[in-house]
Amino acid sequence: MLILVIVLVVLWIILAIVGFAIKGLLWLGIIGIVLVLATIVIGAIRRNSSTRKP
Structure with missing residues (x-):
């Protein structure tokens, strides 16, 4: 799961x-920042x- 999040963040950046x-393509930059966040x-x-499960 962590690898997926890292890959997505890199792609959005x-x-x-x-x-x-x-x-x-300024709108693309704005969308990219929103997706990173x-x-x-x-x-x-x-x-x-997932870490709080008993």
């Missing part, structure tokens, strides 16, 4: 960099919930 590098939050929540 690459997407954000491409979006900011190309002026016409969402992936980190969801990964942290799932990681915490």
Whole structure:
């Protein structure tokens, strides 16, 4: 699960960099940043919930 989160974060960061590098794709950069943050939050929540199981 952790590997999946890391791969997704890397992909979203690459997407954000491409979006900011190309002026016409600024929206892609914004979406990339939102997806990075969402992936980190969801990964942290799932990681915490899986470690609390009895």
